Amino acid sequence: MKHAFFLTLLFGAACAQAAISGISVKPTGAPAIKGRKDVPIATVTFAAAQDAQAEKLRLDIRGTNPSDVVCFSLGQSECARVENDAATFTVPVKKGQNTFSLYAELSDTASVGRPLRIDGERIRVASVVTRPAQEIVDRRLPNGKLRASKNFRIPGIVMTPKGTLVAVFDIRYKHAGDLPADITVGVSTSKDGGDTWSPIRTAIDYAGLPGGNGIGDPAILVDPSNNRVWVIALRAPKSGHPIFKSKTGTVDPAQCGQLFVAYSDDEGETWSEPRNITAEAKRLNDPDTADWGCIFQGPGAGIALKDGTLVFPAQIWGNDGRAPHHGALIYSTDHGKTWTSSKASPFGGSESTVVQLADGSLLLNTREGGGPKTRVTARTTDLGQTWQKVETSPLRQPGNLCQAAMLRVGDTLVFSNPNSGKRDTMTLRKSTDNGKTWSKGIVYDPRACAGYSTLCPMRQRGQDYVGVLYEGQSDYHYFQRIPLGEIQ
Structure with a gap:
């Protein structure tokens, strides 16, 4: 399946860009749910050539109404707020294959008629x-x-x-x-x-x-x-x-x-x-x-x-x-x-x-x-x-x-x-x-x-x-x- 999200990686001086490869972001098919922030909406995978305690990853969410999202989180990372149509995470990276779940915390004003749009793909929104x-x-x-x-x-x-x-x-x-x-x-x-x-x-x-x-x-x-x-x-x-x-x-x-x-x-x-x-x-x-x-x-x-x-x-x-x-x-x-x-x-x-x-x-x-x-x-x-x-x-x-x-x-x-x-x-x-x-x-x-x-x-x-x-x-x-x- 094509990536539902566009993910870019930002690297510090100690890490060469070639250290990360094979990025894949696959939606789980579950909706983003108002009132729940524990439902994974996508799985992010990539390969790393070496360990890194803190790697920055940037998620492009152009097309999503920024007021609908409180923040996104990737695995156990801190909740990243939306700024300039993007959310940036800091996560630990292990040598070899890395897999993270992506979560969304929606605002009270998010609408079930207004899906999240990330890299042109749509993730439906549900209410409780x-x-x-x-x-x-x-x-x-x-x-x-x-x-x-x-x-x-x-x-x-x-x-x-x-x-x-x-x-x-x-x-x-x-x-x-x-x-x-x-x-x-x-x-x-x-x-x-x-x-x-x-x-x-x-x-x-x-x-x-x-x-x-x-x-x-x-x-x-x-x-x-x-x-x-x-x-x-x-x-x-x-x-x-x-x-x-x-x-x-x-x-x-x-x-x-x-x-x-x-x-x-x-x-x-x-x-x-x-x-x-x-x-x-x-x-x-x-x-x-x-x-x-x-x-x-x-x-x-x-x-x-x-x-x-x-x-x-x-x-x-x-x-x-x-x-x-x-x-x-x-x-x-x-x-x-x-x-x-x-x-x-x-x-x-x-x-x-x-x-x-x-x-x-x-x-x-x-x-x-x-x-x-x-x-x-x-x-x-x-x-x-x-x-x-x-x-x-x-x-x-x-x-x-x-x-x-x-x-x-x-x-x-x-x-x-x-x-x-x-x-x-x-x-x-x-x-x-x-x-x-x-x-x-x-x-x-x-x-x-x-x-x-x-x-x-x-x-x-x-x-x-x-x-x-x-x-x-x-x-x-x-x-x-x-x-x-x-x-x-």
Whole structure:
């Protein structure tokens, strides 16, 4: 790969210029992250003919907004501030091959829409939405201190018609494990396109709900007709047993997972009391649902259809966790007054994501737990009363499986997931033929992670962007704003 940076070396009288050779600067692929200065954005290597205790190296950063960067550091060197479009480091050099990691500390005014430019190359900028041990501003401990959460997982995001980004996720207070646990649905908002994020608050809490045992795995959508933001989440059974042990033929909170919705009419600032829609979605009077133990959301993001129908992607788990697992839809045709569910997709799957195509049909893409390690795609023209399998170029999923996200922007579909055998290599791919074939894509973060992501369309200054909220490890969530035209 060509050098992403231009590096020049400045030598003292005791060191001849020929002592250093073979300089290589290779980007790691990781974004520079606001609020973190410990993420290597490039690797610098060169050969030295002799040892030197202090060698000066100069990094050319022309094209980077100087106000976006506090300083750069190379290995353990002191943080070098930007002066005259450059940063100069003093580092020890050993005879032979030398390797240093390059780090960037960004300013508070750095923007996710303004990448670092070094020698004509671009390094994307990400913002932090959640971080380890972050305090929840509306939850206090008995001693009066704000309660903090050890972990955060399972993101969902929308942009409202007013331009507010509303992000939801699990607040996993005590550990990173799934329901049942001390989990609530958290929310953070951004009014500047993802550059900065509000303190975390609670959108849905299980404390006031019958049964307890946590509520999470949220999905989110916005109704453009009234700017109402809806969140749907799953509450663990009263008995405390795992969700996968939910029973068929009942909506009893002691026997199966419970499905709740809540809404916000003020850009995610405050939320309605959650409403239980388990009976509406599980439909016990319908023979089609006889083998449904639990139906719940995607997770991630839902959509509003052209006719106003609100749709969340869904998944169905069989009795006591046994087969069948299926993808499905949970939807409302009256702007959230009532909710119902589709028939199960007969092609398997679990966690799902959905888009509406230009012809009005819906494309449902699901995580597949058995057989080939590729995603499963189905299409419906009647809100899931019937399904047709769609053959596509393979969309890989990691060996331990993972959620994914899909989005439609104009005539382009965008897909996000870990594109490797493990949960790493977070990748955006695109399709211009309704999902039949997919591009190779771009890696937006190569590092190991928890793997879940969520997408929203953004348009700024006449350009289309994809907003990406994704998990780092089980505590960090990051946000990037990536131009649609960059996805190859």
